[in-house]
Amino acid sequence: MGACHALPEGGRMGEREHPLVWYYDENRNFAELLNGWLFCGKEYFCGEDIGSEDRRILVKSEKQEKNGRRGKGAYRELFRDLYKSVKGMGVRLLVGVEHQSHVHYAMPVRVMDYDHASYARQMKSVSIRHKEEKDLEDEGERLSGFSRTDRLTPVLTLVLYCGSEPWDGARSLHEILDFKNVPGELQKYIADYAVHVLDVCHTSDSRLREFPPDIRTMFLFLKYKDDPEKLRECMQKEEVREDTYDTIAEAVGERRMKKYHPKGEGGKIQMCRAIDLLIADGEKRGEKRGEQRGMERGFKRGEKHGLKRGIEQGIERGTVHGIVAMVSVLRDYDVEDADIIQKIQEKFEISQKEAR
Numbered sequence: 001m002g003a004c005h006a007l008p009e010g011g012r013m014g015e016r017e018h019p020l021v022w023y024y025d026e027n028r029n030f031a032e033l034l035n036g037w038l039f040c041g042k043e044y045f046c047g048e049d050i051g052s053e054d055r056r057i058l059v060k061s062e063k064q065e066k067n068g069r070r071g072k073g074a075y076r077e078l079f080r081d082l083y084k085s086v087k088g089m090g091v092r093l094l095v096g097v098e099h100q101s102h103v104h105y106a107m108p109v110r111v112m113d114y115d116h117a118s119y120a121r122q123m124k125s126v127s128i129r130h131k132e133e134k135d136l137e138d139e140g141e142r143l144s145g146f147s148r149t150d151r152l153t154p155v156l157t158l159v160l161y162c163g164s165e166p167w168d169g170a171r172s173l174h175e176i177l178d179f180k181n182v183p184g185e186l187q188k189y190i191a192d193y194a195v196h197v198l199d200v201c202h203t204s205d206s207r208l209r210e211f212p213p214d215i216r217t218m219f220l221f222l223k224y225k226d227d228p229e230k231l232r233e234c235m236q237k238e239e240v241r242e243d244t245y246d247t248i249a250e251a252v253g254e255r256r257m258k259k260y261h262p263k264g265e266g267g268k269i270q271m272c273r274a275i276d277l278l279i280a281d282g283e284k285r286g287e288k289r290g291e292q293r294g295m296e297r298g299f300k301r302g303e304k305h306g307l308k309r310g311i312e313q314g315i316e317r318g319t320v321h322g323i324v325a326m327v328s329v330l331r332d333y334d335v336e337d338a339d340i341i342q343k344i345q346e347k348f349e350i351s352q353k354e355a356r
Helices: 019-025 027-039 107-133 139-144 213-223 228-234 242-252 255-259 271-332 337-348
Strands: 050-052 056-064 070-079 082-086 089-095 155-161 196-199
Touching: 019 027, 019 082, 019 089, 019 242, 027 050, 027 082, 027 089, 027 213, 089 107, 107 155, 213 228, 213 242, 228 271, 242 255, 255 271
Parallel strands: 089 155, 155 196
Antiparallel strands: 050 082, 056 070, 082 089
């Protein structure tokens, strides 16, 4: 199984990529995600329409010195999970892993930051090209580094959130702005910025079923991973490609799925059969753990009983040796046997029969 691969460009050497990021880095899977998300399942994009782009954005910011003068430019590198070129536009996918597994309450600003960095990078490329070609006609174009006919590639950012808690963060910039002292007439002039969030675990089943089969199955599995009965019901007729199956296993942390790849006639993995095998395996493992715990308890009880018996035997042997020594000493002093027996009874708290 190979669902966790090395980071593509933009990550750090030696890190393992999150399974969902790795999965959607595949152009076919990325296209299917967009078709389900943006076109309700209509086959608008295919893998050939998707192109990989550098995941890194370098933004040069001016660092202010204490005396107010500008210092050397400082670079900050912004990582987004995936960035693809799609039919004349750029699409960024922020996958809900690590930081996005929890709600990001400043997401509108974060998305704005990413998008601004993308447009700034394009602007810089255009400006450099014009400077090299010296083809700008008037002073306005030269000052802008941008001609009247230049156009930038549109950028769309999508947030895929798979957290167990509902997304209750802002979906637009206006939601996190403090308007209490701003007249209502002016609010419309303040630019807003929308955030496109897909909250997988709190989206209706009917909406999730509009996605292509593999994406649909993945989302439903993530949604109902903690509800076995509902999960099995949803997986009744679902079949997926092996890479989808492996990614689901990695994403939900179910390593036992690696053992089972029940395939149907078309070579795809039958999810319902896989779940049945997992359930059977769980029952078998539960029985084995039960037997093991029973044996461990038996051993502990045996040890406890043996320890108790050993103590009793030790006391018994110690008592016998004590009596023999006492008898020997008393006889050395010519004490009568009847008196010896009485003293033994008193000393060891035993009956006359036991003392004899």
